[in-house]
Amino acid sequence: MEEIPDLSYTYKPSDLMMAFMIFIIGLGLFYGISCNYITTEQKPNVSIAKKDLKYGFDTESHYFEEIEVKPNQYLGDILGLYGIGHRTISGLAEKAKDVYSVRMIQAGRDLTFVKKDSCSNPFCFVYQPNPFTYITYEFEDTIDVCRNFIDYETCIETASGVIETSLWSAMVKNGLTPGIIDKMEDALASSVDFYHTQKGDEFKLLFERKYIKDRPVSIGQILGAYYKNSQGEFYSVYFENDKYEGFYDQDGRANSSAFLRSPVKYSRISSKFNKNRFHPILKRRKAHLGTDYAAPRGTPIRAVADGVVSRKGYTEGNGKYIKIKHNKTYQTQYLHMNNYAKGMRNGVRVKQGQTIGFVGSTGLATGPHVCFRFWKNGKQINHLREIFPPAKPMKEEDLPEFFDVRDDVVFQLQSIQSASSDPIKPEATIP
Ligand SMILES: [Zn+2]
Incomplete structure (x- = not known):
């Protein structure tokens, strides 16, 4: 047969x-x-x-x-x-x-x-x-x-904008795809709170875009980002050599935070940390000691920092949840999961950004969301108000090489025509 x-x-x-x-x-x-400005990749x-x-x-x-x-x-x-x-x-x-x-x-x-x-x-x-x-x-x-x-070309491009309503609309207005918002957020993760952008905030970006036969196909690496808000001006520089890889501020401190600001990408805060909230299901005042992030069912939930799963469990109120111990001081907890990610069990090590489960509405929940809880020394706190210690700077002997790259990137960012609401135009030709 x-x-x-x-x-x-x-x-x-x-x-x-x-x-x-x-x-x-x-x-x-x-x-x-x-x-x-333009390089052709050899492949x-x-x-x-x-x-x-x-x-x-x-x-x-x-x-x-x-x-x-x-x-x-x-x-x-x-x-x-x-x-x-x-x-x-x-x-x-x-x-x-x-x-x-x-x-x-x-x-x-x-x-x-x-x-x-x-x-x-x-x-x-x-x-x-x-x-x-x-x-x-x-x-x-x-x-x-x-x-x-397929052979492609990488071009280095710039973009800038001023926020009128939201970062999203400012970027779309300037001909940028939503994916780049995420990349900019990563680049400036530790210095800018993108949940509280304000009208008048400005951004500038230096980034790679890949082209196949003159047709743009994807955004590549962000090389530099600048953000100005009421708190000040922030630069982020991408730096890569055999020892380092990532975004750094002007002093060579890693611009990534020990803690991500949210456990779900592209989510919105549906309920804030509030010690005196009216509970929508229980119909009475009850402290909300977490921050709710609404997102579609099945959206990956990520660990906000490296740690060890201290509890994978289920209760009537929490539904399916995971609690992670990060160090002596901090623990985080993620509630109402639809299901856990593969391999999750008590004692397992997780990395920052790793998917630990998926958004759902198990337990007491009106719709799919993550109730995110942050514990400091055993007490629940509002993580959005917590100031985490800055990352350590690079070793002194590595700084000169970084400063070379930084000076070039910062110069290019500063040369970008200051943000306006006009769409980005290609570089003008000199008559
Ligand atoms: Zn909640």
């Missing part, structure tokens, strides 16, 4: 997550910084450099056919439509495991079938998981699966 390959697989949200992770890892690998296997090639195939002697993968559609069924037999399909699935598993192909994306002419059967199909990579699955004489990289 012929063996039926195991392709009984439908595409789930976790596939998307996995593909995204691979995308991010991919970005990390090809990433490079240069002080030149192996550049296959579509010439105009008459598509996915490495000569467009004059090949015929291409695209098909969108439908939700719940089996890859085996799609390949069957092109006359590809079970034996070939299982061979492809096996060979792909170490390169790019066919299980990671997502619904909603295209598969491109390559033929010698319009009538013949295809000998290859191509899947492109992200703008920088494509996978060729060939099955002419032998089965071959290859990961190929």
Whole structure:
């Protein structure tokens, strides 16, 4: 009997997550910084450099056919439509495991079938998981699966803006994608409280953008960020060498905080820390000794600092929760989880930013949110009012190298035309 390959697989949200992770890892690998304005990355296997090639195939002697993968559609069924037999399909699935598993192909994306002419059967199909990579699955004489990289350019660009209503609208107005907001928040995490932005606050950014054939495809590293609010002016400089990697202030102190300000990205505070709150379910006054962050069910909840899980539990009020001990002084607790992340149990070590569970509404909760509780010396406090000790500066002998980079970045940030509500324009040409 012929063996039926195991392709009984439908595409789930976790596939998307996995593909995204691979995308991010991919970005990390090809990433490079240069002080030149435009740099061309040198990468192996550049296959579509010439105009008459598509996915490495000569467009004059090949015929291409695209098909969108439908939700719940089996890859085996799609390949069957092109006359590809079970034996070939299982061979492809096996060979792909170490390169790019066919299980990671997502619904909603295209598969491109390559033929010698319009009538013949295809000998290859191509899947492109992200703008920088494509996978060729060939099955002419032998089965071959290859990961190929697309050549891109990295340009260094600038942006600036003044907040009129929100940071979000100021950035969108200036032609920036929401993803960069997150990156700017990371860059300035320890110095600026982005939950309390004010009208009139100003920002400037120096960042990389990646282009494929003159088309912008993604934002790369932020190289420098500047923020001005009623508290003062803040600079953040990206610095990387064999000892350091991350954002630093002008004195070379790490600009990342020992504690993230919130346990959920892109969330909004739905209820503040309040010693005298009217409880929406219990219908009476009851202190709210936490900060609630509303977010869609299933959104990852992250540990705000390194620590050890001291309690993974369930109570009627808290629902599913996790408590983390960070050091002698601080503990944090995350309530109403839909479910825990894999591997969570008492005594397990977690890193800052690690996903520990997912947003839900277990226990006493009106809707999906995280009730985030912060303990200092055994007492619950409002973490948004807590001033954490600043990070230690770099070693003295490492500072000169950092100062070189800092001076360059700060100079470039200062040269950005002071924020206005006009959209960002390309650099003016000198007459
Ligand atoms: Zn709460």
